[in-house]
Amino acid sequence: MTKPIIAIDIDDVLSSQVQVLIEFSNENYGTTLTTGDFKAPGEYWGYYEQIWNVGKEEGAQRFQDFLERKIPLRQIIAPETLALLTKLKKDFRLEIVTSRRADYHTATQEWLEKHAPAIFDGVHFVELWDKSDRKVTKAMICQEIGAGYLVDDSVDHCNLAAEAGITALLFGEFGWNIANALSPGVYRVKDWTEVETYLYGK
Template structure:
């Protein structure tokens, strides 16, 4: 069995992001969003312009709401099992604005599984300042030399697979449904299924 370098997304893979985000939005701005309404393009989801969406994004990220997110069932046990054999990393598109809250959340819900030095932020949704830059998820995965990506976003999984790496598309969400997947992308509906797929990849 090969020892794999596995990169794992946070939102809706480890953390119940959409449930928490929708609840916050409905309470704070009086929206009537459901989980199925969620989109990573917040201006479209809220039906507001980009300036208002950015203002709300800052309010949300400053609120500390993500610290209260639940973790997805089965994740901790599966990750502990996998960490006995494989090198686990976190690869997220979350803004650096919530880096501190994110690291605290990871240590609370997955203590001892991820080193803080193995949590990587792509900066995809950050504002670019002098000396900073954004990475696509595929560029980040390449940079950290991951063999496998576990992510809920179909576009990231497909892009990673095109670079010759394996990807696990996690969950069955409205935003990641597809009629077919490429050869290197496998959908897993639960963390127990992820464990089985990781073992298959490691033995292939």
């Protein structure tokens, strides 16, 4: 019997980008951010500028610094998340679908091999940050690989997936996703326990 496929995002889904961003920001920019600051409602694009209370240009420079120092690779997968993924792998095929940019592809695959060995059957990248003529969405990749589910923290990605007939689980309670209208077929899950509950119908 063919296992259903779950497409899973990395940043703030598989592991916490917010946590390493807080540490980076407080150490380098004199901020006093906490996870509570990331509950404030705001638009997905420009959210970090809102948190930092800076303009678009300064925000872009800080985020570029964050990426160039490879801070996202400091993320860890919580032990309880890894345990749950190991359980899910018995009944589902797990695929990574991420919008990390091209210069992160190899490092991301190495990071996954280190932190989640033998968990994922494939890694797929969306050219969200790269200058590409092929505008690929996560919904398109889900269709290409036959995924029945997408777990992602982005309302836009989840809405597009749902509109393509893919069940989308909108992950987390972040300021950029708590106040948005959802398409039919998008369901909110605050953590991996709720993902498990949804998938197994408990």
